[in-house]
Amino acid sequence: MGQPTKIKTKRNYYFSYIKGWAIISIMLIHLLDWSGLILSGSALYFKEFLYPSVLFFIATSGGVVFWAYSKYDLLTAAKKLFKRGGELIGVYFLYNIIKLYIYNFSVEPYYWQFTAAGKMNLIDILSLRSFTVPISIILTIGAFLIISPLFLYLSRTKYAKSSIAALIAAVIYFGYFFPMPTGPAADLLFARNNIMFPLILWLTPFLICFYLSMLGFEKHKGKLLLVFSSLAMISGVLQFNNFSSVNFSGQMYPIKLFYVFSSFAFMYLLIYVFYFLERTGNRAINSILALVRLLGDSTLAIYIYHWIVIDTTLWILYPRVNLILAAVPLFLLAYVILKRQKLFEYVKSYE
Numbered sequence: 001m002g003q004p005t006k007i008k009t010k011r012n013y014y015f016s017y018i019k020g021w022a023i024i025s026i027m028l029i030h031l032l033d034w035s036g037l038i039l040s041g042s043a044l045y046f047k048e049f050l051y052p053s054v055l056f057f058i059a060t061s062g063g064v065v066f067w068a069y070s071k072y073d074l075l076t077a078a079k080k081l082f083k084r085g086g087e088l089i090g091v092y093f094l095y096n097i098i099k100l101y102i103y104n105f106s107v108e109p110y111y112w113q114f115t116a117a118g119k120m121n122l123i124d125i126l127s128l129r130s131f132t133v134p135i136s137i138i139l140t141i142g143a144f145l146i147i148s149p150l151f152l153y154l155s156r157t158k159y160a161k162s163s164i165a166a167l168i169a170a171v172i173y174f175g176y177f178f179p180m181p182t183g184p185a186a187d188l189l190f191a192r193n194n195i196m197f198p199l200i201l202w203l204t205p206f207l208i209c210f211y212l213s214m215l216g217f218e219k220h221k222g223k224l225l226l227v228f229s230s231l232a233m234i235s236g237v238l239q240f241n242n243f244s245s246v247n248f249s250g251q252m253y254p255i256k257l258f259y260v261f262s263s264f265a266f267m268y269l270l271i272y273v274f275y276f277l278e279r280t281g282n283r284a285i286n287s288i289l290a291l292v293r294l295l296g297d298s299t300l301a302i303y304i305y306h307w308i309v310i311d312t313t314l315w316i317l318y319p320r321v322n323l324i325l326a327a328v329p330l331f332l333l334a335y336v337i338l339k340r341q342k343l344f345e346y347v348k349s350y351e
Helices: 013-034 042-048 052-069 074-102 109-116 122-126 136-154 160-177 184-189 199-215 221-240 257-278 283-296 299-317 321-338 340-348
Strands: none
Touching: 013 042, 013 052, 013 257, 013 283, 013 299, 013 321, 052 074, 052 136, 052 199, 052 257, 052 299, 074 122, 074 136, 074 299, 136 160, 136 199, 136 299, 160 199, 184 199, 199 257, 221 257, 257 283, 283 299, 283 321, 283 340, 299 321, 321 340
16 A cells, blocks of 8 residues: 655745745844834834734734635544644743743843843743743744634535634624633733733734735735725724824734734735736846745744844843844844745746
């Protein structure tokens, strides 16, 4: 009897582009926030356009669940998702515990809120009331992957798209319009007194992108750009009455519907940009697109590694915190050099 055929999943370039944009933008945010740089004027406006990347990071995880795992039978997909989700949660706690016992938290003002409250200890880290590394986004994605077999099951029912759309509507309703009671479950879902991203709120973009994958993700980019732009305008008017105080950074914690819809509108605007760049036939542009794809295909690994670089630099070279502005780019350059063969393959794919 021959070996079972290994299922190969064809990559979607547009997922890679958006994920690549997300990881580059997130690293820029962290460098600007942790290096001690003081921004003003146009630099602050530039930084605002980086913040949708946080939503992209979580949302595309939902899209990849459908894209990468729908080819498997449900049991196999569930096992893979449980394993992957468990690995991410394990990395989160392992990294926190290791850093707890080796890092000097007095060198970084960000942690003073926890040290002053006496919460920089193992019990509070394990109970999610404190952290030593701000990578709770990994914890959130891990939790979503573990429950994703349910979404895959719904995507295989007779009314698959209607089922996922109804689930999105229910999550939005319970997250934003239903007065949830107090209690351990609600506290966990809304991140009350813990350091998680509010699960019930961030599940919305995760599920929306899962649904968009069912539609083909980039195939209806014109219609979807119009839909999300309209939803952003409506939610913005309802939320602000005017747009004088609209900004991405102020809408993320806790996540607002305006941020969700405007970020997806921005995503589809970027998809249009990448769509036209692909068609230029310019070798230099193709090389840039290939680099973005390369980074986008390894976002979780790069995310964790770049935090290790930031943490190590702050730990060893404090108080020269601005050196992370050199350390992280050097890490990224080393990563690209190690992956240069894959990068060359990506460049050739445009020819």
